[in-house]
Amino acid sequence: MTTQQRLVETLKNHGALPPEWQDTVASVDRALFIPSVIEEGDFAIAPESWLQAVYSDAPVVTQVNDGESTPEGAFRLFTSSSSMPSIMLEMLGLLDVREGQRILEIGTGTGYNAAWLSHRLGESNVTSVEVDASVLSTATENLKRAGFHPTTILGDGRDGHHRGAPYDRIICTCTMRDVPRAWLEQCPNGRIVTPWGSSFFSGSYATLEVADGKAQGSFSGYPAFMWDRTQRAGAGRIADLYHQEEGERSSTDIAPQNLIQDDPAFFTGLSVTDAWYRWRDSDDDSGEATLWFFSDNRKSWATVEYAPDAETYEVEQYGPRALWNEVRTAFLGWHELGKPERSRFGLSVDGDGQRVWLDEPHNVVGHK
Numbered sequence: 371m372t373t374q375q376r377l378v379e380t381l382k383n384h385g386a387l388p389p390e391w392q393d394t395v396a397s398v399d400r401a402l403f404i405p406s407v408i409e410e411g412d413f414a415i416a417p418e419s420w421l422q423a424v425y426s427d428a429p430v431v432t433q434v435n436d437g438e439s440t441p442e443g444a445f446r447l448f449t450s451s452s453s454m455p456s457i458m459l460e461m462l463g464l465l466d467v468r469e470g471q472r473i474l475e476i477g478t479g480t481g482y483n484a485a486w487l488s489h490r491l492g493e494s495n496v497t498s499v500e501v502d503a504s505v506l507s508t509a510t511e512n513l514k515r516a517g518f519h520p521t522t523i524l525g526d527g528r529d530g531h532h533r534g535a536p537y538d539r540i541i542c543t544c545t546m547r548d549v550p551r552a553w554l555e556q557c558p559n560g561r562i563v564t565p566w567g568s569s570f571f572s573g574s575y576a577t578l579e580v581a582d583g584k585a586q587g588s589f590s591g592y593p594a595f596m597w598d599r600t601q602r603a604g605a606g607r608i609a610d611l612y613h614q615e616e617g618e619r620s621s622t623d624i625a626p627q628n629l630i631q632d633d634p635a636f637f638t639g640l641s642v643t644d645a646w647y648r649w650r651d652s653d654d655d656s657g658e659a660t661l662w663f664f665s666d667n668r669k670s671w672a673t674v675e676y677a678p679d680a681e682t683y684e685v686e687q688y689g690p691r692a693l694w695n696e697v698r699t700a701f702l703g704w705h706e707l708g709k710p711e712r713s714r715f716g717l718s719v720d721g722d723g724q725r726v727w728l729d730e731p732h733n734v735v736g737h738k
C-alpha cells in the first residue's frame with residue numbers, strides 16, 4: 371500500500387497519531403508536498419521508491435546547500451525538508467493546539483505542516499514564515515493544490531509576522547539558539563514550541579508558556595531539525611576541517627563516550643555554544659574511535675582517542691581555542707552539580723534575554 375492510508379496506519383501502529391489529528395493526517399495527501407525529485411531518489415527513475423519515501427514515517431529532504439548548485443563530491447548540507455510525520459505530531463502535541471487558535475509557524479518548508487494546521491484550525495488562523503523565496507513559492511503552490519490558502523510570508527522567522535499578531539501559538543520548525551523577543555511580543559499570552567540548542571547539542575524542544583510577554587518552560591524530546599538559517603552551526607567533513615598541523619598533546623581519564631551522552635552534552639552546550647563534535651569509529655576491527663571537536667569558525671579542533679579497555683585517553687587540541695579544556699571544564703561542572711538530567715533544567719525568556727536554570731528559575735546556570 372503506497373497511499374496516505376499507509377502513513378496513517380504506520381503512525382497509528384507506532385502510537386504516534388492522536389485522535390484529534392487523525393482526520394487531518396488522513397485528509398491531507400503528503401504527496402502533494404513532495405517534489406518529484408527528492409534527495410533519496412528520482413521519481414523519473416524509481417517511482418516506487420518515491421512513493422515509499424512519501425508515505426513513510428521518515429523525513430524527506432527537499433533542498434541541499436540552500437538550493438545552490440553543488441559540484442559532485444562537495445559537502446551537502448540539508449537545508450529544507452518535509453519533517454518526519456511522527457516528529458511533526460510530537461511537536462503539535464507539545465503545542466497543545468485547540469480549535470479557534472491563531473498559529474504562527476516559522477519554517478514553511480514544503481507547506482505540509484501549514485496544511486495540517488489549516489485543515490484543523492482553518493486557513494485564516496494560520497500564518498507561516500519562510501526565509502527562502504523559492505522554498506516559499508513552491509510551498510504556496512503545494513498548499514493551493516491541496517486546497518489551502520494560509521498566509522505565507524517571505525522573511526526571517528525571527529521577526530515573526532507582526533501584522534498577523536497576536537498569536538495563541540508559535541511553532542518553529544528550524545533550530546533556534548534563542549527565543550527571539552518578537553515572538554514574545556506577538557504571542558504575549560500563549561505557548562511557543564521550538565527546537566532549541568547550541569552547536570554542541572541542538573536536540574531539545576523548548577516548550578514555553580508565555581504570560582504577559584514573559585516565557586518560561588522546559589526541555590524535552592530529541593528533535594533533529596535544520597538550523598535557523600541565520601544562526602547555523604558549523605558543519606562539514608572531517609577531512610575539510612582538520613588542520614594538518616600538530617596540536618598540543620595531553621591525556622585524560624574521562625572516557626570520551628561519556629562526554630557526549632545527552633545530559634552532559636546538553637549542559638556542555640550551555641557554555642561551549644559555538645563548537646560541535648563528531649564520533650568517528652576506526653575503519654578496522656579494533657573498536658577504537660576518535661571523538662572530534664570543531665569550533666564553528668573552523669579555526670580550532672581537538673581529539674580524544676578512544677580504545678577499548680584503556681584507562682587513559684590521548685588528547686590533542688589545536689587552534690586559538692583550547693576546545694578540549696572547554697569541554698572538560700563543562701563536563702566537570704556538570705559532575706559538580708550532581709549530574710542532573712536535562713529534564714531538571716528550565717528556560718526563562720523576557721526583555722533581558724534568556725536564562726537556563728536548574729530546578730528553580732533563580733538557580734541560573736547559563737545565559738545567552
Ligand SMILES: C[S@@+](CC[C@H](N)C(=O)[O-])C[C@H]1O[C@@H](n2cnc3c(N)ncnc32)[C@H](O)[C@@H]1O
Nearest residue numbers: 450452477478479480483500501527543598599
Ligand atoms: C525542516 S524545514 C520545515 C518543514 C516544514 N514545516 C514542512 O512542513 O515541510 C525547515 C525550514 O526552515 C526554514 N528556515 C530556516 N531558517 C529560517 C528563518 N530564519 N526564518 C524562516 N524560515 C527559516 C528553512 O528554509 C526550511 O525550509
